[in-house]
Amino acid sequence: MPLRASKPSASAIPVPPQDRWKRFFDSDMLHAFVRSPLVMLAALIAFILVALAFLAPWLAPHDPYDLKSLNLMDSENPPSWVKGGDPRFWLGTDDQGRDIFSTILYGMRSSVLISMSAVGLALLMGVSLGLIAGYRGGWVDTVIMRIADIQLTFPSILTALLVDGIAQAVLKGSQLGNSHYLILVVAIGLSYWVQYARTVRGVAMVERNKEYVQAARLIGLSSRKIMFSHVLPNVLSPVLVLATINLALAIITEATLSFLGVGLPSSEPSLGTMIQIGNKFLLSGSWWMVAFPGATLALLVLAVNLVGDWLRDKLDPRLR
Amino acid sequence: MSTPVLSVRNLRVEFPTRRGTLVAVDDVSFDIAPGEVLGVVGESGAGKSMTGTAVIGLLEPPGHIAGGQVWLQGERIDTLPPEKMRRVRGKRIGMVFQDPLTSLNPLYRVGEQLIETIRTHTDASPAEARKRSIGLLEAAGIQGAARRIDSYPHEFSGGMRQRVVIALALAAEPDLIIADEPTTALDVSIQAQIIQLLKTLCRERGAAIMLITHDMGVIAETADRVAVMYAGRIAEIGPVRDVVQRPQHPYTKGLMGSIPTLEMDGGRLLQIPGSMPRLTAIPNGCAFHPRCDFVFDRCRTERPNPMPSGASAVACWLADPKNGSPRVDREATAAQAKSPT
């Protein structure tokens, strides 16, 4: 035997769970997180805003859905601290007398719900299509990836707009009631699946050719099982990064579509519709009807973006 | 003896990181005489490339020279302002990097890159520069240089590209070439040709070479003197014949023992137990002591500086004349060192 000390390779040693936690707390990631106050602040703001959105029914002083409580006498009130403001309406009221603060909370709830569902849909679609494409290969792969390539050449906001616009026009006649939510989720979800599919496919293709997968196949493990146990853990971090960044994009997309009048109808509270309504009154000086929902939207997106950007830098430098 | 082309004194290169400062090059001193070939060997991470990069002033921040001096033909260059240092690069010190595939800008024809270099450092007209470029390519062994000068880098093979890179490094006739692993990325069959070319071209032009490599074979055939580096320091430096045939530092001995030769007839290659310490964990005393077969107490506490021993200088307490060197039987210790790791 040669006089060589065999170097133990780090990856060969299994890590016990408690060590894994310890490693996480020791890791550069947590270190960097605590070291960057801006990101911590952004994460905090994003968390608070989302929490406010979900707690809207309990927190909002008024219910913008309750038409009976609305009084046109209360319309276009400026914020309470401005001359002519009404102490009941902290951030003022809109043209129908809805309390801006309450409507923002409810509106943010719609925005966050739709965006999260849309990102969920995109993730589900993208990950499964990516897995299938990467694992099956052959013509399935070709078809899926060509569609992805082609869709990638269109900006996703345009795809969402076209899908949404067409769906709205098609369903205009039929009474589908609350279908606006569904249409938005589908339209936005459909426009963001591509990146997940590409990422997952790449990893799946690499894994597919590794020896342990070939071996697992030979001993008769089903390919689905292999994909789930080996490919998914490997794509977790890039998918998480994508989902965070996409959440910000989805929020913007929803707000934009609603603002353009092809998303939620203006009777439904959402940040986009609020800004659309407020925009009409901006020239007459009722700035609060745009300013508060606009600032909320910007803050929400900026906070999510900052967290996403930071995650991307730390977790997945390839995506940069 | 005339002034050395390059004179490095107590060079220290540091990399500040979040977890403390790494010392990549520590107290390194050596000279290169005009026209001389100095080989610098060591494992990866031993600081040999870092020394070369520091000499030419291209350390990537946050790395920086933290101490020592670099003299070029009697002029101190480590303290030169950036613009003056730029004029030194290419004109007085040329550099050849490891990978010819990535050393050339893919978007420019090789001629453009040659002419640009020549015109940066001389007053040559475009036509003159082009003529000289063709001459350089011819000298570098590129067939049909007059035609190939207008090719893009990707139209050359790896070996051909390294010839172009050498031509580029020599374009402004520097007095010193720093060749950083010039053949590592190349096919074994053409490595010798490229080294030979480098040596011939430099000899014709009177340029000295600092040849950085981990290949002792290349050093043995090419270099006049050799410096062996270990964990950022010079372990042994001396004439190539002495270092190769009568290595004095235990690390050098191990290094020489690990080269296969034809005369070995079945004997085992020697290996040094353990591996080089990471820069974050350099042991006290002599950096090599945990792996050394001849270690004794002084090695664990006191760091040896290179001390003259014959024509060489060796950084080992064994070479200290004041030291009653307690030579231990090598085989016995080696057997002991093998088991626990």
Add this chain to the structure above:
Amino acid sequence: MLAYSIRRIFEALIVMITVAALAFVLFRFVGDPVNQLVGQDATLAERDLIRKELGLDDPVPVQFARFVWKAAHLDFGMSYQVKQPVATVFAARFPATFELAMTAALFATLIGIPMGVYTGIHRDSFLSKTFLTLSLIGISLPTFLIGILLIWVFSTRLGWLPSFGRGDTVDLGFWRTGFLTRDGWAHLILPAVTLGLFQLTLITRLVRSQMLEVLRADYIKFARARGLTDRAVNFGHALKNTLIPVITVIGLQVGSIIAFALITEFVFQWPGMGLLFLQSVQSADIPVMSAYLFLVAFMFVAINFVVDLLYVWVDPRIRILGSS
């Protein structure tokens, strides 16, 4: 090169046929075209006549072929809303969108590239960090909010610039331009800045990250080792390599500018194709919608094709690859 082009053209054709099929389905099966044309009180006989005239009784593939044939001749039928040929309506709107999009693209490119180069070279300077923070805010602000903000500041408060429409335009016969009047320019500024801002931040960040990557490349280190000036290294070697992917992205961004033009047009009531599309969604004006779909797809395919060719032209490596 030829084989490459042919493959690209083939792919482009498939995209166009897919989009055509979509537009056709929309056109033919969503809402009854006959109803839209004759109104509710037409007799059955009248309806049948129109049905025949429109060829709605033919087999679907025949109808599709006819639809594509007509579309290729820019015949998209009559708009339900304004009762004019769709092609005429679009022709009137196209110059407005084109002028807006081009101005925005120029604005974004001419400012974005230098800013990206600067922040790439001096990556730790105060100015770079300011640029980057601003650009993150720029990316986070939805286009329509930026538009509203600009209107609020420059129109409502300061009263410097008009907030809607194109202002005075000059009719060149085939093209109605706003470039020739002072008023036209005044009306163009806010929408163009709104539209260009997002692209500006995108280009800045892209150029910066590419620049950072290229500056780490071996050939840059080698260029420095040859003693080239910083100027030659940064602007000769690094910038040229940086610009290859940037050209692609900028080219593709032209498509995205068209998408965002739609939002900008809505905010500023700019009488372009995007506003037309939004109005057609509101009024379920299917022929206009399908024509817009068709047109946008065509523009994207064309842009992609041109960008590909450009790429091949700039990068010698692909030039060789393509020919062999």
